[in-house]
Every structure is written in C-alpha cells, then in structure tokens.
Amino acid sequence: MTNKEIYIIVAVDCKNGIGKDNAMPWHFKKETQYFKEITLTTKDPSKKNMVIMGKNTWYSLPEKYRPLKDRKNVVLTRDKFLQIEGVEIYTSLDEAINSAGDDIETIFVIGGATLFKESLIHENLTGIYVTFIENEYECDTYFPEIPSKFSNKQLLKEEEEDGVKFKFMLWK
Numbered sequence: 001m002t003n004k005e006i007y008i009i010v011a012v013d014c015k016n017g018i019g020k021d022n023a024m025p026w027h028f029k030k031e032t033q034y035f036k037e038i039t040l041t042t043k044d045p046s047k048k049n050m051v052i053m054g055k056n057t058w059y060s061l062p063e064k065y066r067p068l069k070d071r072k073n074v075v076l077t078r079d080k081f082l083q084i085e086g087v088e089i090y091t092s093l094d095e096a097i098n099s100a101g102d103d104i105e106t107i108f109v110i111g112g113a114t115l116f117k118e119s120l121i122h123e124n125l126t127g128i129y130v131t132f133i134e135n136e137y138e139c140d141t142y143f144p145e146i147p148s149k150f151s152n153k154q155l156l157k158e159e160e161e162d163g164v165k166f167k168f169m170l171w172k
C-alpha cells in the first residue's frame with residue numbers, strides 16, 4: 001500500500017447535498033479556485049498530485065476542463081473496456097492508489113458519492129477537505145457521514161460569494 005497522503009476534497013451544502021442530475025448544484029468561482037489550488041499545489045515542484053474520481057464525476061466535468069490540468073487524472077469504473085484519452089482507468093480504488101509512482105506527491109479523491117463512501121472508510125485516508133456552503137440546494141446526491149475518528153477539525157478560511165458564506169475546513 002502507498003505511503004502517500006490521501007485526502008478527500010468535497011463541497012457540501014447545509015444538508016450534506018453534493019450533486020443534482022450529475023452536476024454541481026451551485027457554481028462559486030471562489031470554491032472552484034480553492035479546489036484548483038488545493039489539488040494543484042505540491043511542496044516539491046518536480047511532482048504533481050493525482051485526482052481519483054468515479055465515472056459519473058468524470059462525465060459531470062465540463063468537457064473543456066477535463067482532464068483536469070497538471071494533475072494525474074484517474075477514473076474508476078468496473079467497465080474493463082472503457083478508455084478515455086489522457087486518463088488512467090482502474091477498476092478498484094486500491095488499484096488506483098497503488099498506481100501512484102514517485103512522480104506523485106498527494107492523492108485526492110474528488111468524488112462522487114459512491115467513491116466518497118468507500119474512501120471515507122479506507123484505512124489510509126489522511127483527511128478530508130470539506131467546504132461547508134451555508135445554504136440549501138436541490139440535491140439528489142449526498143456526502144456520507146464522516147467517521148468519528150476524524151475529530152481534528154481545522155478552519156482554514158471563510159469566504160462569501162453572491163451573499164452565500166462558506167467555510168473551508170480540514171478534518172483529520
């Protein structure tokens with residue numbers, strides 16, 4: 001198993017909603033910017049980070065933004081025949097994690113609900129970057145309960161956009 005740090009990164013509304021009709025229920029520039037900053041930043045400039053996502057999340061990304069730039073993009077599916085240009089495809093989370101070589105610094109699980117559920121109970125999960133959006137949206141997909149072992153809750157920053165407040169937190 002890898003010795004790299006593995007984080008979930010997610011944005012939730014006040015009812016833990018994360019998605020609607022295989023898309024994001026909200027659009028905030030500051031939230032998108034934060035996601036980019038966290039998933040792109042490396043301490044070692046010669047390395048990059050890996051983003052792992054479920055197949056639905058891949059297709060939910062606007063075509064012009066995928067694969068996500070300057071990160072190793074990994075998509076999970078049980079479909080052994082799926083091929084996507086510029087992306088590595090694996091059929092299990094551990095297979096994806098174990099594919100991270102020396103060029104990868106940190107692994108981020110970026111969604112969606114199916115993959116979050118499995119990752120939250122993964123023994124090697126280091127922490128969870130959660131953006132709490134203080135508003136309610138119509139959602140059909142929800143973030144599972146965070147296991148109680150993640151008890152160290154750090155507020156990294158607070159922002160506001162279009163009259164909506166959000167809190168960027170790291171749970172470890």
Ligand SMILES: NC(=O)c1ccc[n+]([C@@H]2O[C@H](COP(=O)([O-])OP(=O)(O)OC[C@H]3O[C@@H](n4cnc5c(N)ncnc54)[C@H](OP(=O)(O)O)[C@@H]3O)[C@@H](O)[C@H]2O)c1
Pocket residue numbers: 009010011012017018019020021022023024025053054055056057058060076077078079090091092093110111112113114115116118141
């Ligand atoms: N708010 C946020 O931060 C955030 C972030 C990401 C996504 N989202 C939202 O979440 C929703 C999508 O979530 P979702 O639960 O429907 O889909 P998902 O987790 O993105 O994708 C589910 C699919 O991925 C594959 N998969 C997942 N885990 C796997 C595993 N361990 N091994 C092999 N294959 C695996 C399976 O594909 P096959 O069926 O092909 O086997 C599964 O059907 C969208 O609305 C999206 O916008 C929100």
